[in-house]
Amino acid sequence: MKPPLLLHICCAPDEAWVVNTLNDAYSLHCYFCNPNISPEGEYRLRLAEAQRVALHFNVPFTADTYDPVSWETAIAPFAVTPEGGERCRRCFALRLWRSARFCADIGFPAFTTVMSISPHKRITMLNEAGESAAAAFKVIYRRFDFKKRDGFKKSVTLGRKLGLYRQDYCGCRLSRDERDERLHLKTSRRS
Ligand code: SF4
Known part of the structure; x- marks a missing residue:
């Protein structure tokens, strides 16, 4: 019998590659847990795509x-920090805490x-958040690094093959603003 593993999902293309990789070894259950995503229309779109992959x-x-x-x-005390900093640590901690709770449930x-x-x-930030959430609910956090062996590239290829929506910002309103700024800079450099 395959061991059960709850898979926290952030978006469909990443889900597709990881499910494709782990499905033979584990009995998976996908859990879409992303209170960070903004606006709500974007949340609904990413959710629908993630459901499609599970199906x-x-x-x-x-x-x-x-x-x-x-x-x-x-993230309120850290809203001014850039992507990759303390606000992301808090964001990971929240999503993985809720995932660990569901895993135990x-x-x-x-x-x-x-x-x-x-x-x-x-990866260190992710692992710390996962392990601390696991300890709170007496479950195990399994460390994987899915970007290894060209995982990211392969997820892009599989996502294209399945015709999945791929977002161009991480998810929160702050990452969307950062994306807008990058686009604005690019355009003003060209003109
Ligand atoms: S950029 Fe925003 S959505 Fe992405 S991990 Fe950081 S806080 Fe979360």
Whole structure:
């Protein structure tokens, strides 16, 4: 029998590659838990795409309730920090804490997150957040680094093949503003 593993999902392309990689070894359950995503329309779009991937691979899927206030509260003291800093640490901690709680609720012994596939996310920060959440709910956080062996590139390729939506900002309103600034800078350099 395959060991159960709860998979925290942030978006469909990352989910697709990780499910494709782990499905033979684990009995997976996907958990979409992203109170960080803004605006709500973007949240609904990413959720629908993530559901589509779970259906494609025939993996059970659950979505957390959309609770953007919890994210605003968690990052409030660090809202001015750039992507990759303390606000992301708080964001990871919140999402993985909620995932660990769900993992314990459904009686799964272990969980992990697909977020390590992103070259923009610090693996040490992710692992610390996962382990501290796991300890709080007496479950195990499994350390993976899905970006290894060209994981990110492969997720892009598989996402294209499945026709999945791929976002161009991490998820929160601050990362969206940062994306807008980058685009603005690029355009003004050209003109
Ligand atoms: S940039 Fe991404 S990880 Fe960092 S706070 Fe925003 S949504 Fe969370």
